[in-house]
Amino acid sequence: MIEIKGISKKYDDIEALSDVSFEMPEGQVFGLVGTNGAGKSTLLRSICGVCKPDAGEIFIDGEPVYENPSAKSKVFFISDDQFYFPGGTPEEMAGYYATMYPATFNKERFDKLMDALSLDRKRKIHTFSKGMKKQLSILLGIASGCKYILCDETFDGLDPVVRQAIKRLFIHDMDNYGITPIIASHNLRELEDICEYVALLHKGGVILSKDLGDMKLEIFKVQVVFKDQASLDAVRANCKVIAEEHRGSLITLTIRGLRTEVEAVITSQLPIFYEVLPLTLEEIFISETEVLGYDFAEITK
Amino acid sequence: MTSQKSQNKLTLLKLMREDLKHRRWMLVLSSFVQLFFGPIAVLFGFSEIEQQYYYSMDDPNGVYKAMLSAVARVTKSYLPLIMIVIAIVGALIVGIGGYRHLFNRKMTDMVNSLPVTRGKQFDSIYFNNWLIWLVPQVLSLILCMVIMLVKAAPYGFSSMILTSMLFVLIGAALCFACMMHLVILAVVLSGSIFNALLNVVFIGFDLIVIYFTIDLMCTACFDTYVQLPLFASDICWISAPSSGAYFGGLIARGFFLQSGEEIAEVFGSVTAFYLALAATIIVAIVNLVIAYSIYVKRKSEDSETGISNKIYGLCIRCVNSVLGGLFIAELINELLYMRNGSLKIWQMFFAAVASAVVFGVIDMIHGRSFKGFFSHWKQMVAVVLAMEAILVSFLYDITGYDKRIISESSIDTAMVEVYLYGMGSDGSNYIKDPEREGMLIDKEIVYGFNREDYYIEIPVHLAYKLITARRVLWKNYERYIFDPVTRSTEEYVENGNRYYYEDVNIVADRKVGFDFVRSYNICDKDVLEELINVPGFMEQAFPFRSGELGYPQRIWVTDRMGNRRDIEIPPELMEEVFDTSVQDFKDNYSYDYIGMVDRDFVYCLECEYYIENRYADEEDAYWINTMQLYLSEDDVRTIELLDELGFEDYKYTG
Numbered sequence: 030m031i032e033i034k035g036i037s038k039k040y041d042d043i044e045a046l047s048d049v050s051f052e053m054p055e056g057q058v059f060g061l062v063g064t065n066g067a068g069k070s071t072l073l074r075s076i077c078g079v080c081k082p083d084a085g086e087i088f089i090d091g092e093p094v095y096e097n098p099s100a101k102s103k104v105f106f107i108s109d110d111q112f113y114f115p116g117g118t119p120e121e122m123a124g125y126y127a128t129m130y131p132a133t134f135n136k137e138r139f140d141k142l143m144d145a146l147s148l149d150r151k152r153k154i155h156t157f158s159k160g161m162k163k164q165l166s167i168l169l170g171i172a173s174g175c176k177y178i179l180c181d182e183t184f185d186g187l188d189p190v191v192r193q194a195i196k197r198l199f200i201h202d203m204d205n206y207g208i209t210p211i212i213a214s215h216n217l218r219e220l221e222d223i224c225e226y227v228a229l230l231h232k233g234g235v236i237l238s239k240d241l242g243d244m245k246l247e248i249f250k251v252q253v254v255f256k257d258q259a260s261l262d263a264v265r266a267n268c269k270v271i272a273e274e275h276r277g278s279l280i281t282l283t284i285r286g287l288r289t290e291v292e293a294v295i296t297s298q299l300p301i302f303y304e305v306l307p308l309t310l311e312e313i314f315i316s317e318t319e320v321l322g323y324d325f326a327e328i329t330k
Numbered sequence: 331m332t333s334q335k336s337q338n339k340l341t342l343l344k345l346m347r348e349d350l351k352h353r354r355w356m357l358v359l360s361s362f363v364q365l366f367f368g369p370i371a372v373l374f375g376f377s378e379i380e381q382q383y384y385y386s387m388d389d390p391n392g393v394y395k396a397m398l399s400a401v402a403r404v405t406k407s408y409l410p411l412i413m414i415v416i417a418i419v420g421a422l423i424v425g426i427g428g429y430r431h432l433f434n435r436k437m438t439d440m441v442n443s444l445p446v447t448r449g450k451q452f453d454s455i456y457f458n459n460w461l462i463w464l465v466p467q468v469l470s471l472i473l474c475m476v477i478m479l480v481k482a483a484p485y486g487f488s489s490m491i492l493t494s495m496l497f498v499l500i501g502a503a504l505c506f507a508c509m510m511h512l513v514i515l516a517v518v519l520s521g522s523i524f525n526a527l528l529n530v531v532f533i534g535f536d537l538i539v540i541y542f543t544i545d546l547m548c549t550a551c552f553d554t555y556v557q558l559p560l561f562a563s564d565i566c567w568i569s570a571p572s573s574g575a576y577f578g579g580l581i582a583r584g585f586f587l588q589s590g591e592e593i594a595e596v597f598g599s600v601t602a603f604y605l606a607l608a609a610t611i612i613v614a615i616v617n618l619v620i621a622y623s624i625y626v627k628r629k630s631e632d633s634e635t636g637i638s639n640k641i642y643g644l645c646i647r648c649v650n651s652v653l654g655g656l657f658i659a660e661l662i663n664e665l666l667y668m669r670n671g672s673l674k675i676w677q678m679f680f681a682a683v684a685s686a687v688v689f690g691v692i693d694m695i696h697g698r699s700f701k702g703f704f705s706h707w708k709q710m711v712a713v714v715l716a717m718e719a720i721l722v723s724f725l726y727d728i729t730g731y732d733k734r735i736i737s738e739s740s741i742d743t744a745m746v747e748v749y750l751y752g753m754g755s756d757g758s759n760y761i762k763d764p765e766r767e768g769m770l771i772d773k774e775i776v777y778g779f780n781r782e783d784y785y786i787e788i789p790v791h792l793a794y795k796l797i798t799a800r801r802v803l804w805k806n807y808e809r810y811i812f813d814p815v816t817r818s819t820e821e822y823v824e825n826g827n828r829y830y831y832e833d834v835n836i837v838a839d840r841k842v843g844f845d846f847v848r849s850y851n852i853c854d855k856d857v858l859e860e861l862i863n864v865p866g867f868m869e870q871a872f873p874f875r876s877g878e879l880g881y882p883q884r885i886w887v888t889d890r891m892g893n894r895r896d897i898e899i900p901p902e903l904m905e906e907v908f909d910t911s912v913q914d915f916k917d918n919y920s921y922d923y924i925g926m927v928d929r930d931f932v933y934c935l936e937c938e939y940y941i942e943n944r945y946a947d948e949e950d951a952y953w954i955n956t957m958q959l960y961l962s963e964d965d966v967r968t969i970e971l972l973d974e975l976g977f978e979d980y981k982y983t984g
Contacts, residue, residue: 078443079630080629080630098446098447101443101446105443108440110436129445
């Protein structure tokens with residue numbers, strides 16, 4: 030398990046992370062979602078020991094990570110733009126990481142995966158396309174045998190087929206090798222397919238960190254048609270309405286709370302029509318950040 | 331425990347192996363350059379000597395001498411020189427190349443995310459740097475040694491060659507270490523390669539530039555400042571706190587010279603060499619320790635920035651901005667050479683502009699943006715103001731450097747520098763010709779020349795008298811008389827009271843604190859008389875000693891119109907004229923005689939003669955000097971002789 034305890038990080042006057050604390054359980058795909066500049070990359074770089082937080086500490090399986098080779102050997106960081114040695118080939122990079130992760134790197138698996146994705150092991154990496162470089166970085170991470178694979182915008186630039194293949198690979202390795210992929214991304218639909226646990230970051234802080242299933246049980250979208258305004262007011266008064274949208278007589282409410290309790294309140298107002306719909310991760314993210322004032326509706330006005 | 335240690339060693343070696351894989355080109359380049367140029371230097375050295383050998387084939391002693399000369403030239407000159415250059419350039423390349431990841435954020439992230447401590451990462455690169463240079467160096471020196479042994483061993487130089495090779499290796503290693511440590515320090519302080527190169531220059535040269543700028547300003551602004559001669563060891567000391575690296579080569583010379591006498595000639599003394607050597611080594615170690623400390627604590631995000639350490643960046647901007655301003659102020663002084671007070675205004679104006687420009691440009695380079703010029707404008711203003719304050723303190727002698735006196739009781743011993751006294755032609759003894767405004771004429775009548783003894787000891791009470799004697803100050807080319815006793819000044823009056831002065835360089839060794847070293851233009855006749863009458867002074871100060879002046883070659887005469895003509899005169903008569911003038915001088919020397927400008931000349935002669943050069947080898951045993959003989963009425967015998975010889979037409983007075 031990765032424990033993040035009260036970490037803060039500043040770049041000059043910019044506060045990238047502010048007193049962030051949560052835990053990343055192992056054996057699950059962990060999604061790290063956030064607005065632009067929320068501090069996702071800084072958090073990942075801190076987890077793998079690249080950055081030293083100004084305050085707080087990060088523990089990997091109980092060990093502090095910064096300047097601790099033992100803890101760092103459990104983490105592989107796939108950055109959004111991975112570095113490869115100039116003129117290097119995938120085979121040379123594999124050799125390099127094999128030296129750095131001597132106990133866990135699996136060269137045979139790397140070769141096998143390279144062949145499976147039809148990537149030439151002896152070709153110069155600088156001749157690879159952006160997507161191929163991305164694939165290579167993921168394969169190196171998988172082959173490293175590290176317990177925690179930190180992926181920063183990893184699915185960007187991958188074609189849909191490869192994306193699915195990588196997702197399957199992650200699931201396979203979770204089951205067979207016990208890896209824990211930690212994926213930071215803006216593409217919430219991608220994450221929704223694969224993530225079981227999600228942390229929402231906004232302006233350097235964590236809005237929430239929960240199991241995605243639990244999260245979806247606590248927030249709903251209700252489409253409803255009431256007879257009168259008083260019914261709507263009653264719902265507003267008795268439920269935690271996060272967002273509200275009117276289209277003619279059809280009202281769409283985003284409500285936080287248990288589904289049974291919410292339905293009880295709405296039915297008590299005898300609506301003409303109502304339907305409870307689950308929220309997508311993207312909708313949850315948007316509604317949560319809107320609550321915090323991250324709303325660009327004004328931009329079109 | 332042992333297992334853990336061996337595991338660590340294994341990891342370091344593996345890291346080194348991986349690092350070396352990506353720096354193979356450096357190893358190849360280093361091998362090529364060293365294995366090519368080392369033997370070439372040796373063969374080149376011997377090819378020159380073989381020509382001498384050819385000419386002295388019949389003389390076994392000549393062959394031996396030629397071979398000795400060849401071995402000495404190769405081991406003390408050609409080979410060390412080429413190896414020092416390779417070491418310094420090599421250190422620059424491996425220092426920057428090894429830690430290049432600090433300039434690339436992606437690479438830094440990758441390196442720092444690996445399960446290796448930063449300290450170990452640093453070590454692996456550092457040791458590889460040594461390997462890349464040292465292995466080819468040793469191979470090259472072995473090859474050089476074999477070539478030299480083949481050529482010179484039959485003449486019995488084997489042990490000399492072996493020893494020399496060892497010293498070449500030690501000297502070159504010292505250069506390499508000094509330079510590499512400095513480069514690594516510059517690299518860890520920088521976020522880009524350009525800034526790293528700039529920092530190599532700044533860290534390496536700033537202190538020595540500060541020294542020379544202060545020296546320049548003191549020379550330009552203070553009347554009493556004396557520029558002391560610099561030995562190699564002095565330069566090492568001046569630069570030691572930061573830039574010992576660049577003078578590692580200078581220090582390494584001590585190893586190549588080997589003999590104590592040669593070392594003393596370059597470094598002042600053998601002790602000075604060892605002290606400078608120790609300082610250089612300490613500086614190299616300190617540079618490495620600082621670089622290591624910064625490296626392990628360096629933030630990943632500092633990569634691809636201009637400068638990674640803000641405090642360092644500020645220091646560099648401020649120091650160089652001040653230096654730039656002062657340098658331009660002095661340049662304006664040299665270029666404009668104004669005769670009025672507006673020079674100071676222009677100096678201050680251009681210095682402010684230069685200072686701001688230097689500050690802004692460095693800021694631009696550090697910030698890697700043209701917009702960075704005014705990014706720290708408040709600091710810029712503060713630094714320019716500070717620079718102006720320093721400049722003003724020099725221009726107006728606010729520190730009271732020129733007027734400072736010390737108490738007699740604080741002086742332990744005192745000396746007067748003979749070489750510069752009176753006879754000096756170092757350019758400091760010029761006065762303004764009242765007839766031609768702005769033109770300067772040489773006041774002195776006799777040029778001095780090299781002597782063994784540069785200083786003569788004088789009594790403490792006389793030293794105090796010299797320090798407190800009335801003297802001419804002519805700061806900013808406006809002469810006035812300074813009286814240290816009353817601390818008052820009065821204008822120099824051309825008509826009426828005329829003040830003649832002699833330039834006296836005094837070194838007062840104080841009981842506590844630094845030596846008090848000043849150059850005074852003393853116009854107190856009584857004090858000068860007392861100085862002249864110090865036992866042995868005249869013999870030391872003036873070049874009239876038997877056997878020292880000799881071999882006059884020809885005499886010119888300058889007439890009243892300023893025309894210069896050769897005098898046709900047989901050598902024996904020339905010597906007679908010369909000897910007679912020397913005798914006249916010895917009979918007449920006094921303050922009045924020295925202050926000859928006060929009197930009318932009868933003859934103005936210039937005598938070209940050879941003097942013995944005690945420090946040269948046989949080929950350059952003599953060198954030519956010119957002595958001016960401005961004969962006044964007191965030089966009765968010389969004038970009589972010249973009259974007898976029929977030179978009356980050439981009389982200065984007509």
